[in-house]
Amino acid sequence: MSGRSVLDWLLRLALGGAMVYAGWSKLDVQETFARNIANYRLLPAQLNQILAVTLPWVELVAGALLVLGLWTRPAAWIVAALMAAFAIGVGQALARGLDISCGCFGEGTGESLGLQTLGLEAACLAAAIAIAWLAPRRAARAPAA
Amino acid sequence: MSDAASPPASTPKPATASEWKADLARALGIVAVACALGLATNALSSKPMPLLDPKGPGALPEPGPRILGIELMEELRTNPQGILMIDARSDELLAEGAPVGAVRMTPETLVEDLRQKKPLFDAARLLVIVCDSDKCPRGDDIAMQLMQFGYATVKVFDGGWPAYKDSGLGIQGPPK
Incomplete structure (x- = not known):
């Protein structure tokens, strides 16, 4: 197994695992998650409710695909898009001085948003882009027909 | 195709336009399936969360006194x-x-x-x-x-x- 394959595998396992955990932890606390989304003060209640019901499943499915190595590139782009959207939400909340909890992992730890949240999302975004970038290289090594 | 004509293992192969389109279609499919799963499990839940309710969960709390x-x-x-x-x-x-x-x-x-x-x-x-x-x-x-x-x-x-x-x-x- 080459160094690049090991890196690809580690990134997929770490990011995919984190996404599966993030999605799973929200499945039983949808009302709490809807309130957490509302606290960002970006969307109307109706959209918060739809996001609270659907977003955990998007995280769960995309994360599982990354862990399993199936449809890796599309799954990585979904995670990258999610992380970019989360970073915008967190960034605007920090800029407005909102004292809210992240809501990243269900009922979570109760910690407030901070630059560390933004840093974590940036790291996840970079990992997702790296996975998507590494995926075509695997295809290049595949034997030609 | 000979080995000489094949790209070396270390050379990245950029995704073509058709690959990008396929990736996008798959990504949209994954999101659609995941959203459908979320909506279905909510509908089948014993305590479904109300959707599209402006006063339901996810409504911003009014500023308290x-x-x-x-x-x-x-x-x-x-x-x-x-x-x-x-x-x-x-x-x-x-x-x-x-x-x-x-x-x-x-x-x-x-x-x-x-x-x-x-x-x-x-x-x-x-x-x-x-x-x-x-x-x-x-x-x-x-x-x-x-x-x-x-x-x-x-x-x-x-x-x-x-x-x-x-x-x-x-x-x-x-x-x-």
Whole structure:
């Protein structure tokens, strides 16, 4: 197994695992998650409710695909898009001085948003882009027909 | 195709336009399936979350009624037993101490907290919520939920924890 394959595998396992955990932890606390989304003060209640019901499943499915190595590139782009959207939400909340909890992992730890949240999302975004970038290289090594 | 014509293992092969389109289609498919799963499990749940309800979960809490430090001081002077302080701050502020006699509460644990500490929550008492700052929706969220549970006199401390510390009101160690 080459160094690049090991890196690809580690990134997929770490990011995919984190996404599966993030999605799973929200499945039983949808009302709490809807309130957490509302606290960002970006969307109307109706959209918060739809996001609270659907977003955990998007995280769960995309994360599982990354862990399993199936449809890796599309799954990585979904995670990258999610992380970019989360970073915008967190960034605007920090800029407005909102004292809210992240809501990243269900009922979570109760910690407030901070630059560390933004840093974590940036790291996840970079990992997702790296996975998507590494995926075509695997295809290049595949034997030609 | 000969080995010489094949790209070396270390050379990245950029995705073609058709690959990008296929990736996009698959990504949209994955998102659609995941959303359908979410909506279906919610619909089949024993306690489905209401969707498209402007007043349902996910509605922003209305700003709760405020109480100033000076008003609270007067209330504490005249009727100290008639007040219950509620500490709704985030965990990282706990090390700074807490309002004297405060009960720890978060929107997520409110129902369980009410059950466990029921004797403290006398409906006749004034419930004063202290949050991280004045831009702290948790305080308004707890106030709204307590009022929905029938507590008529609920107030949010104006200015939050920074204002509380400056008010000269009592501070004790972290609440139990």
